[in-house]
Amino acid sequence: MLHNPNRVYVFDTTLRDGEQVPGCQLTTPEKIEIARELEALGVDIIEAGFPVSSPGDFQSVVEISKAVKEPTVCALTRAHKGDIDAAAEALQYAKHPRIHTGIGASDMHIKHKFNSTREEILARGVDAVKYAKKFVEDVEFYAEDAGRADIEFLARMIEAVIAAGATVVNIPDTNGYCLPDTYGSKIRFLKENVKNIDQAIISVHCHNDLGLATANSVAGLQNGARQFEGTINGIGERAGNTSIEEVVMILKTHQQLNLHTNIRTQSIYELSRIISTQMRMPVQPNKAIVGSNAFAHSSGIHQDGFLKNRENYEIIRPEDVGVPSASIVLTARSGRHALNFHLDRLGHRLEKPELDIAYKSFLVLADNKLNINDDDLLSLVVPRMVK
Template sequence: MDRVYIFDTTLRDGEQSSGVNLLIKEKLDIAKQLAKLGVDVIEAGFPVASADDFEAVKVIASEIEDPTIAALARVLPGDIERAAEALKSAKKKRIHVFLATSKIHMEYKLRKPKEDVIKMATEGVRLAKSFCDDIEFSPEDASRSERSFLYEVITEAINAGATTINIPDTVGYSIPPEFGELILKIRENVPNIDKVVISVHCHNDLGLAVANSLSAIKNGARQVECTINGIGERAGNAALEEIVVALKTRQDLFGLTTNIDTRHLYKTSRMVSLHTGMVVQPNKAVVGANAFSHSSGIHQDGFLKESTTYEILKPRDIGVPESKIVLTKLSGRHALKRRLENLGFKLTEDELKKAFLRFKELACKKNEVFDEDIEALIEDEIRAVEELVGLEYIHVVCGNNTVPTATVRVKRKDEVVQEAACGNGPVDAVYRAIDKCCGIECSLRDYSVSALTGEKDAVGEVTVKIESSGTEVVGRGMSTDIIEASAKAYISAINRLYKTQNIA
């Protein structure tokens, strides 16, 4: 099967992301991981840019064996000589030279006519060729260059010794049909194009870097320059993981393969995110936190019956342990039942029905319901003792200059009782009001509260121990409202007390 070469420029173009400054050790760590991932070329840096960049390329060139190590250079002799020096110890090396060819760049940045640009390009390629055989030439801003002039520059660069011609969409200006057509026209109008590999380097200013790269591949490009997580100058580059997985998933369309071991994609993504400080957005394709998460009830039901109904990728193929069913207010009975089974709970249909109603009540109060929430819900609500007293209503008034007052309504058998009381605090006021409603005298021996999860909307779990006539019982309650959780715990304890003392 025909293959696409993966040229990773995370360490060069990726580091040009605003706010990113990688240490040499961090670059080496990433380079080792990229080699493990299976990239064909690692662009290790721009040696002439700084002493650190030179040293990073030098270190990577001496320690990384399998991938080709590339160094970027302008077509200037000083740049090329510096790149060659940094790459001296590389087992497989490439010098990547570039020069702008668009009218706007030639007029305002280079301030040179076309003839001078062609001369500079050919001389730069020839000089680079004197240091190593593998030479890549990039006509910068190719997608905005005059077509006939672009064909001429490419032809002369190949004649001078270039082995790879890279077509950059430097400012992310192209759209997929247009960029694919550019690659096709280059193949048709550059007479010696069959002597080189056509590469593309797409930026994401319009959010089309991956789409443009795939369009180019469809039209004959066989190398893609890309970065992990799509990081890079301005809006970033084409994301390596998206291109590779697209080619793998749609072999029916492309009929192409790469050398990438996709099982290392997730780990590589995490490493680059950690070293650069650039957080991967949750909905990022392939490696985002939500890429294999399902929260809609309809989707969860279909996924649990057959994963391919809502997943075109297998998480383990990317290095993600498993898909995730996220329990939210949108989740259905099937998802809750499966989670309960995974947690070891086997409920009857009636218990499941009751659990689902309580789950929905809880899910409407917080973004996500976690395993700890479900365990507490089952123990607190489903497996609780029979309710002789049930909490119907609670209202509390408190403040730093207000006497805490609570109004509580409870149901005792078929009777509804409502009382109010004051206390030393809101919880104490609630407990006093419940005592009055139940006509019971008991002492609070212990009270503790904990958050089941770490978020701001976490469910609070309250545990109380009460004593009456020598009998001690424990009650538990949970809610996103700690006062409500406290009331539920106290009512739970009273029900246990009634059951222990055989009070009907």
């Protein structure tokens, strides 16, 4: 498969894996709205659903296939002919259809989930890819629980499914188990030891059970993967999936990696808000990139350094992800520089003696009030100006 070696494809599964969170079920019109926003964001693949799972999911894949033109529309299946038939039918209107099929790769899953053997599982995976290939050219294969799979067997499986026609091979850390160096090494092993690996794109799909989904995804990309799978805001099963906005901004910030996506990063914040609202899942304030505190400075030392040169404490410009500006939040930990900044914003330029007096009053106020607003600030200076 010919592709730019530095190009990273972004596979969004917000509407499939992300929607598996209890209480986050979306209607078909809501899914279509989000799918159009994802298209505008520049994602390459939208996993629209699991068609065989319910009539609603089937219909959502149908309607999303009609609604978007640029991204590949992907439907998930198990390694069952009935699943693949449903996916093929749901994708009939997609301009760029992909069937995403697969089976467990770890001995844990082979024994305790499928009650089977390695050889039987290998044959079922190959058969699923061959069957899916009858309907679409673009077939992605997932080796579930690859993070805990025997590496030699995993390599055999990946080689066999590529030979059967898989165009993308997904190496999921399904349980969020791997450490970044272990996961990166696993991707590197496949890259170097699967003889037909050049005929497919390696994809990484990581979960956040140990808080390592983003780190593992980046490690996979550093070691040869060229597609990563995730969700906006990192929503998903259990502790969530890889956060798309985090990986995208890591690649943008660390230019030395020489990896790039086609994401229009200025749209990230607005889409984060839309998905948070539609799925009724608040974004934690300290969430990287899109949290309400991500560009808020409250420590006096940080505020002083930021006001002297924003790059002292800002490695990402807020406007690059669609946040209007960084904020200087006034608390009892804030210093004179921050107070002076806000008073100046309100039209009050104080000389040092006046500022010292105002700052003492400010600290008393900040110790007793959680949120300092403009009226509070004006109360520090307006009475003295009236005199």
